[in-house]
Amino acid sequence: MNIVVCLKQIPDLQQIRIKDRKPLVEGAPLIFGDMDKSALEEAVRIKEKVEGTKVTALAMGKAKLKDGIKEALAIGADEALLLIDPLFAGSDTMGKARALAKAIEKIDEYDLILCGEGSTDNYSGQVGPRLAEILDLPQITYVRELEVEGGKIKAVRNMEESFEVMETDLPALVTVADEINQPRLASLRDILKAGRKPVQEWTAADLGLSEDEVGAKGSTMEMVSNLAPEQDRKQVVFEGDLDEVSENLINALTQEGVLGR
Amino acid sequence: MAEILVFSEKDDLAFELVSKGKEFGAALNMEVTAALLGEGAAARADEYFAYGADRVYVAEHSALVDFHAETFAKALYQIAQQNDAQVLLLTSTKRGKELAPRVAQKLGAGCVTDGTAVEMQDGNLLVSRYALGGNTVVSEFIKTPHKVIAVMPKTFELGAKEARQGETATADLDLKKPRTRIVERREKAGEAVNLEEAEVLVCIGRGLEKKEDLKIIEDLAKALGAEIGCTKTLCSDYQWLSEDRLVGLSGKKTSPRLVISIGISGQIQYTVGILGARITVAINKDDQAPIFALSDYGIVGDLYEVVPGLIEQLQSESRT
Numbered sequence: 001m002n003i004v005v006c007l008k009q010i011p012d013l014q015q016i017r018i019k020d021r022k023p024l025v026e027g028a029p030l031i032f033g034d035m036d037k038s039a040l041e042e043a044v045r046i047k048e049k050v051e052g053t054k055v056t057a058l059a060m061g062k063a064k065l066k067d068g069i070k071e072a073l074a075i076g077a078d079e080a081l082l083l084i085d086p087l088f089a090g091s092d093t094m095g096k097a098r099a100l101a102k103a104i105e106k107i108d109e110y111d112l113i114l115c116g117e118g119s120t121d122n123y124s125g126q127v128g129p130r131l132a133e134i135l136d137l138p139q140i141t142y143v144r145e146l147e148v149e150g151g152k153i154k155a156v157r158n159m160e161e162s163f164e165v166m167e168t169d170l171p172a173l174v175t176v177a178d179e180i181n182q183p184r185l186a187s188l189r190d191i192l193k194a195g196r197k198p199v200q201e202w203t204a205a206d207l208g209l210s211e212d213e214v215g216a217k218g219s220t221m222e223m224v225s226n227l228a229p230e231q232d233r234k235q236v237v238f239e240g241d242l243d244e245v246s247e248n249l250i251n252a253l254t255q256e257g258v259l260g261r
Numbered sequence: 262m263a264e265i266l267v268f269s270e271k272d273d274l275a276f277e278l279v280s281k282g283k284e285f286g287a288a289l290n291m292e293v294t295a296a297l298l299g300e301g302a303a304a305r306a307d308e309y310f311a312y313g314a315d316r317v318y319v320a321e322h323s324a325l326v327d328f329h330a331e332t333f334a335k336a337l338y339q340i341a342q343q344n345d346a347q348v349l350l351l352t353s354t355k356r357g358k359e360l361a362p363r364v365a366q367k368l369g370a371g372c373v374t375d376g377t378a379v380e381m382q383d384g385n386l387l388v389s390r391y392a393l394g395g396n397t398v399v400s401e402f403i404k405t406p407h408k409v410i411a412v413m414p415k416t417f418e419l420g421a422k423e424a425r426q427g428e429t430a431t432a433d434l435d436l437k438k439p440r441t442r443i444v445e446r447r448e449k450a451g452e453a454v455n456l457e458e459a460e461v462l463v464c465i466g467r468g469l470e471k472k473e474d475l476k477i478i479e480d481l482a483k484a485l486g487a488e489i490g491c492t493k494t495l496c497s498d499y500q501w502l503s504e505d506r507l508v509g510l511s512g513k514k515t516s517p518r519l520v521i522s523i524g525i526s527g528q529i530q531y532t533v534g535i536l537g538a539r540i541t542v543a544i545n546k547d548d549q550a551p552i553f554a555l556s557d558y559g560i561v562g563d564l565y566e567v568v569p570g571l572i573e574q575l576q577s578e579s580r581t
Contacts, residue, residue: 125359164443165447177497223399246567
């Protein structure tokens with residue numbers, strides 16, 4: 001079977017600095033989101049169980065993606081398909097879903113599409129369902145356990161009130177929760193080997209997409225502001241003797257009037 | 262007349278949308294309507310009118326017995342098209358959040374999920390949500406003629422119920438049997454907790470070494486009259502606590518008068534959940550932990566020493 005895993009490079013959130021409430025994203029290294037990594041790991045685990053499975057890593061991004069994708073290949077994707085074009089810059093979820101859908105249609109042979117349930121940065125969870133809609137596929141989201149059997153999948157979804165066990169026939173699109181697995185780390189040997197795996201690059205033109213269908217021009221959204229929420233905390237830190245710090249804290253909280261029932 | 266179409270799989274959340282939708286409807290010159298899908302839908306119409314819906318569309322189609330995102334998206338799309346629904350107002354529950362982008366794609370619409378605020382600005386709806394892992398709040402307009410907005414539960418206040426009448430229309434839908442099938446629902450082990458309403462919260466993170474050690478956290482919570490919350494690692498990965506206790510971006514946004522974060526470094530995914538707290542306290546052995554910058558008071562120290570010390574002090578104070 002053929003599995004396509006959609007991956008998104010995001011800035012390492014630990015490395016983002018806030019200045020005057022504005023995020024400084026530029027210097028932050030690009031990584032794959034946690035749930036995207038879980039999606040890839042799950043695809044590789046299926047490949048290890050189901051003979052004849054091919055895993056394609058599909059990602060959209062800037063030129064840096066060519067380096068970043070090696071991690072996905074080292075973890076076990078058989079080949080990579082990169083959508084790189086300045087025209088893609090500023091794409092919203094619709095533009096991204098559109099480009100991914102075109103690429104998947106071009107791959108033609110696919111049984112299962114795996115995505116993270118959301119990206120670790122914006123977590124809007126939109127690309128998976130939009131992609132399923134464009135490709136006219138059934139979707140199963142928030143998946144924490146996944147079984148592939150014959151032409152079917154059975155998935156356990158983590159919903160608010162219960163775990164819902166859902167099945168559907170392939171082809172289908174599944175989004176995974178990060179608790180589905182613990183993604184492996186690539187070994188040095190795998191990283192070296194990954195350099196030999198096929199990587200293909202497609203532009204917007206290769207996908208038959210015009211500039212008003214993707215990128216900033218094709219975006220359905222108009223951002224007005226993007227600022228850190230205001231934080232104004234006292235930041236009093238007690239250090240030293242245990243009894244003393246406990247007493248200091250309790251006194252402070254009593255004065256604030258937040259203790260007592 | 263154009264419409265704001267409300268839908269939530271949970272009626273009580275839909276009522277919040279209807280209440281606020283009336284305000285937007287007045288500003289945008291749109292009616293407020295609601296889609297009621299599934300078995301027994303017609304019987305629920307009156308309450309929607311009481312909260313202010315002008316009209317409800319009822320569909321009791323056999324394909325709508327259980328929630329399947331693909332089918333529900335189709336149903337909402339058809340209702341929106343058969344009428345003149347330009348704004349779809351949904352809840353960003355897990356089901357709402359997988360439904361919103363799917364119906365938006367059908368409508369060729371821009372969409373915001375996990376909305377935390379919606380306001381009128383320049384005659385358009387300005388929607389806010391957390392971005393960059395909770396580091397920032399982004400506010401944006403949707404540019405497409407159709408707009409799909411899914412907001413977090415409790416974003417809007419529930420309005421007052423009034424004796425009002427509305428129109429019930431039967432939606433004639435063309436739906437197929439869902440391609441996904443629900444095989445089973447497994448109950449989650451968990452007790453009823455309501456962190457959103459807690460006055461005092463004790464939150465625990467990865468600093469806790471083993472499940473048995475929750476005892477000292479429970480003891481502290483008891484001494485403070487607090488509820489216990491936790492980070493994603495503890496409930497989703499370790500499953501030491503139920504997900505009802507998850508505080509943060511993918512969990513509860515709380516607003517207690519006091520929150521004590523213990524053994525939590527202060528990743529934004531967590532801290533988003535305590536932004537609304539009046540006083541924040543951190544206990545962490547790493548004096549460089551980001552949580553201290555987000556705290557009114559902090560103790561640098563090993564939680565296994567600090568917490569028992571605090572419990573002892575609190576108990577001795579209550580005795581005197």
